[in-house]
Amino acid sequence: MSQELNLNFLKGLEQEIVLDVLYRDQMLRKMEEERIRKLKMQLQELQWKGSKSTSQEYSEKLCARCQKSLGVLMNRGAVCNGCSHRVCPGCRIILNPYTWKCTVCYAQEDIKAKAGEWFFEERVKKFPAEGKHETAGTKLLESYQKLSNISVIPPTPPPFSESTSGVNTVEHDQRKGFHRSVENLFLSFTTHIKNISKSQNDMTVDKYLLTADYGQEMELRKERRSQSDTAIDIATRVKLAPSLQRLISGAQDGNGIAPERNCLQKVVSSSPLSSIFSAGIKRGSLYSLNSTCSEAGNFEEADVSGEIEFAIRYNFKSSMLEIFIKACKNLAYGEERKKKCNPYIKTYLLPDKSPQSKRKTSIKKNTVDPTFHETLKYKIEYSQLEMRQLQVSAWHSGTFRHRVFLGEVVISFESWNFEDKSTQLLSWYQLKAKAEQSEDNMINYSGELLVRAKLISPSLCNNSEYEDQMKENRKHLFPLAATEDKTYPGYQLHLIVLEAKNLPAIRPDGLLNSFVKSCLCILGRRDMKQRTPVLKKQAHPHWKHLFVFSGVTTSQLQQSCLDLTVWDQSTFGLRNQFLGGARLGTKVPTRTSDATSQADLQWQKVLSSPNSWTDITLTLHSNAHVFNF
Amino acid sequence: MASATDARYGQKESSDQNFDYMFKILIIGNSSVGKTSFLFRYADDSFTPAFVSTVGIDFKVKTIYRNDKRIKLQIWDTAGQERYRTITTAYYRGAMGFILMYDITNEESFNAVQDWSTQIKTYSWDNAQVLLVGNKCDMEDERVVSSERGRQLAEHLGFEFFEASAKDNINVKQTFERLVDIICEKMSESLDAADPAVTGAKPGPQLTDQPAPPHQDCAC
């Protein structure tokens, strides 16, 4: 009996000792995770740097790793067996006389070794349900913490100090205190272990876990995945008339738009798609046109399956959004009967569905597990990103341009943290079928218009000093400014049309002769219309033109709408070509979820805080019939 | 008592981040065969004749330089007693390699080797690397298990074999280094198997458009 007592006593002490071990182990694990995270970051950096960029036109003739050009006959480079990219001799790592790898493939393998991935991959073969980073230690600590009623004061591992065993000496009193609380540790160990070994199924069977990483990153991944679950799958399948018809009607109507509203044909003719067709055709556009066409109507949809691995980052230096497409696995066959699949990846930066928003990888032959290692890039202002969604879709390229949709992922950047480096890491995403979508949601994106607005209160309007100053300012800043600034009682609305971006290209050279019309419609008053001068031969017009609307009241403005439409002046004196329009104020014609509400908010800010400038970015829509001009 | 054990664990090794690989190794075997002594000899180069039974599990960290790589070892020491089995076996899954130990002066510990081996087969991954170690070879006078029997059993189980002494520091370093080497081998095997660049082109030179001499330099 005395031995029994003795044993019990020892048990308590034992528990304490084991807990110490567990916490030491936990600390080690955390450091290891940190080390691996750093390694992965480095690899990602290398991949970003070296990965073949599709924005480069002759990517085939460049070394995929150092971008050095390769010869046609001499010094052609050779294809890396790991990633199928052509690389120059300098970017090869010789493994043995018969085998070499490109630098990135080598680094990738290296990290697999350094992070111990190889072991997890092997282990999974025997224990498929085992989470990769779940260790006996984590499980024991978890079960212990759950089972003990006191909030555990873990003998906080000392910060990685050089001192030996700080824990045990310093916190001796404290440990005595919680000594009793750990009495049941072994009990909990045992029960828990039994649980583990009996019901492996109870453990989170997450197949992503098996290929992927740990804690924080997992959370991110889950978050992202659920984001893409609910993400608005915008404008993917154009359910409107078959594309051919659209093209024909667009072509017939040429470069113009009739003033009538609600005329479908006219609307169609003003979409960027038909614009390209009706204007000069350059090679690139024609190519895009074809594939847009295929997307718009005549593509098949496979039984979507599989996953895609890619990483996203924003390069603040070059204002580039970069998407590193790494690989896919378990794709559906593009042609199920023939078990054929030639996959490639396509991206759009929604809501822009125009060809200029499209990027594609190369086509891989005969595989449902393609490896791409390609970077797709978008030049875009950082501030614009949160209104965008990245649509990444997989396609099969069959014979005769026969295309089959293999699945897609849509990522909303609204809450994406580009500054957090961990969001730059590669992730696997489940491919999804195209979401059905209604015509209402169809967004005919045709660029963005940047404006700056201010409401000037009556007292300031009458202040002659201010007026003079304003005139001076205007002369300096806006030599093209409208002269109309007769003073009316009431408020003045000042609106500077700064610039437009991503306007549809309607000429082969992409240059426009553009101007902006404004139309302020106040109930019971005549529409107030103004326009900017024409800026010739610019793809990216910066009008910097000031519109002044005098004699308005805030309540009038609350109930009115200000339409801004962008036009291209026709070269031959025919009708001007509508490029896009946007509305400030009530009666928003096309609700594009976030983008519009953002502008709405800015507009409300203008109205509610007079005498201060507010910048507004407006998304331009191509459906001319909804705007006043 | 606590402080006696405490002094044995340094924090220094574990916070070092400068290494290439991290291997996890488990030492198993009957109680009092010398597992803890073996680990202390290796990690701290110390030995105490006093017997302090290991509680459940414990570990030490040591970084070594091997095959041009810095390898950090997390070496788990386990309690041999049956009552701890649930905890100790839970750690089998995380281990890449094992040191299975018996005491050459203790027949029973040798007879248990087969059982320990079965435990490994049950709870560990399929490619677990195991080294069989007959410890206390300094006590030649009290030897009851001949080297030959040890070697034969190892061969039968498919393990490599060493006789060692934690007390006199015989074959301790060698045991760990050999185990590290065979884990390294397993690692490259596993990586090669998953690698199309290697498996696809094993027998001869690869078909490249231009089989450029490997040492040719490019200006990049």
Ligand SMILES: Nc1nc2c(ncn2[C@@H]2O[C@H](COP(=O)(O)OP(=O)(O)O)[C@@H](O)[C@H]2O)c(=O)[nH]1
């Ligand atoms: N002579 C001799 N004694 C040893 C050797 N290794 C361990 N011992 C002793 O054997 C006893 C048990 O050792 P320990 O390491 O605690 O065994 P464990 O239970 O397997 O961890 C202790 O008294 C040690 O001093 C050795 O190589 N030679």
Ligand SMILES: [Mg+2]
């Ligand atoms: Mg021991």
Ligand SMILES: [Zn+2]
């Ligand atoms: Zn190169």
Ligand SMILES: [Zn+2]
């Ligand atoms: Zn490669």
